[in-house]
Amino acid sequence: MGGVLGLFKEPHSMDRAAEYAKNQGWRSVIRISPLPTHGYESTPVQWCTLAGALTGGTTGFCLASFAALKYGMIVSGKPLVTVPPYLVILFEFTILFGAIFTMAAVMALAIFPNLFFHRCRLPVWHDPRLTHDHFGVFVECTEAERDEVRALLEKEGAVETKIAEEKR
Numbered sequence: 001m002g003g004v005l006g007l008f009k010e011p012h013s014m015d016r017a018a019e020y021a022k023n024q025g026w027r028s029v030i031r032i033s034p035l036p037t038h039g040y041e042s043t044p045v046q047w048c049t050l051a052g053a054l055t056g057g058t059t060g061f062c063l064a065s066f067a068a069l070k071y072g073m074i075v076s077g078k079p080l081v082t083v084p085p086y087l088v089i090l091f092e093f094t095i096l097f098g099a100i101f102t103m104a105a106v107m108a109l110a111i112f113p114n115l116f117f118h119r120c121r122l123p124v125w126h127d128p129r130l131t132h133d134h135f136g137v138f139v140e141c142t143e144a145e146r147d148e149v150r151a152l153l154e155k156e157g158a159v160e161t162k163i164a165e166e167k168r
Contacts, residue, residue: 002165003028003140006153007129011037014135017156021139024152032136045105052101053094060093061086127162138164 008014014031021029031037064086072080130136137158139149150161 002143002163003138004146004149004153005127005162005164006137006139006150006156006158007127007160007162008135008137008157009133009159010157011135013157014137017153017158018137020156021137021149021152026139026141026149028138028140030138030140032130032138034131034133034135043109045102045109048105049098049102053098055101056093056095056097057090059097060090063093064089134159 006017008017011033014033018029018031065081068080074080127134127136137153139153141149146163150163153161
């Protein structure tokens with residue numbers, strides 16, 4: 001299934017068109033922007049980073065505690081496992097594992113996007129302006145719905161609309 005790509009000069013026009021298309025009940029509405037935008041759908045990368053940080057902190061604390069219990073050096077009757085001396089190791093492992101999990105998640109999402117996002121069956125379309133000064137809204141639709149989607153995008157301020165077919 002293909003769809004219609006609308007090109008916009010302003011991000012506000014793109015947002016209006018995307019929200020209107022979603023409210024009309026279209027199956028898939030994808031926003032394309034040449035610059036970072038906030039307030040859109042999040043990715044699982046942040047949760048992978050959190051999982052890595054928690055795993056790293058736990059691993060660092062367990063590693064330091066195990067080493068102290070296995071090769072204990074009792075000084076002045078102090079307990080073997082205490083938190084303050086382990087904070088540095090805990091911090092380092094938290095940062096290390098968080099960074100490793102983040103890189104793994106970014107690479108997995110870049111290499112295998114269809115495993116994580118159900119809408120990554122992108123059609124064959126590319127416009128160099130989308131990486132420079134234009135914003136885009138791609139609406140997935142059937143051939144019968146294309147005229148309606150084109151009219152919707154043009155009504156919302158699209159500079160140009162293109163029909164995109166899915167690659168086979």
